[in-house]
Amino acid sequence: MISQVMPSRINTTRRLRQWDIESIDRQPRVKKIFTRVRGTRFPVKLLRYWFMQQLIVAESARLGRPLRICEIGVDRGQMIQFAQDAGFSGVARWDAIDVKPDPELAELGYDNIIEANVEDAKFHLANSYDVVIALHLLEHLRQPEALVGKVAEALEPGGILIGGYPVTPEIFAPFWEKRLRANAAPFRHVSAFSPTRTVAMATSNGLTVDFLSGAFFMRHTGNPLENYSLWLRLNLALGSAFPAVGGELYWSMRKAERRILLDAKQLNSARPIKPVKSRPSPVMVAP
DSSP, X not given: OOOOOOOOHHHHHHHHHHSOOGGGGSOHHHHHHSGGGTTOSSOGGGHHHHHHHHHHHHHHHHHTSOEEEEEEOOXXXXXXXXXXXXXXXXXXXXXXXXXXXXXXXXXXXXSEEEEOOTTSTTOOOSSOEEEEEEETOGGGOSOHHHHHHHHHHXXXXXXXXXXXEEXXXXXXXXXXXXXXXXXXXXTSOOOOBOHHHHHHHHHHTTEEEEEEEEOOSOOOTTOXXXXXXXXXXXXXXXXXXXXXXXXXEEEEEEEOOOOOOOOHHHHHHSOOOOOOOOOOOOOOOOO
């Protein structure tokens, strides 16, 4: 049984300090999509793609090879464009899954573009992946745990599911979810998440949360402060220290590595070890 343990905030803060934040300043295509962020260098809104990018880069470095990636819910392809413009090229395969794929996605470098409804009971991932991205997707699903379970089955041993969504303190999450569902319109939010629910969702599907951080304390898109990397660093520091109130929550859920175990039949058929006979030591008799 996997215990429900929150990742160390100290380790999270250390990783955030080491990650390259300048890549957010090198995003002309993604900034063009979001009109209000065009005039700022370090818009907080782009942190969602930055978190995914850094987790992907770290996984590529860990494995020492290009990654097989699947992105579920791709919108206009902001994630792959962010990765490309950040200079990441360690991709062996990048598949896209969306309920209604935009025709322009075909020009962005995806290997496969699959039209599918992930809430359909028959939905499954046909291939295995090192990384699956579910960025700002699960809050749109009424049964997000079910999709996490299907993704877990398709992950390679040691693979990760990464994503993020708006965060709510645990004490308020059930009330907020009821309110969301009572007023839900198509494609709007219907599920509420806290750090506690995030860890429980991973654990119930055989995964372990190995990274979890809030993103910001204050976001006002277009604010002149968003021209300064220090402002972004301050938001990241506060978000990692208080993830339950950090605006949005970003995380990585890891599948266990494959373990080689011998079953009972293999153990019984194993060659027995012959005992070594020891010779009696000579007995010295006193005269």
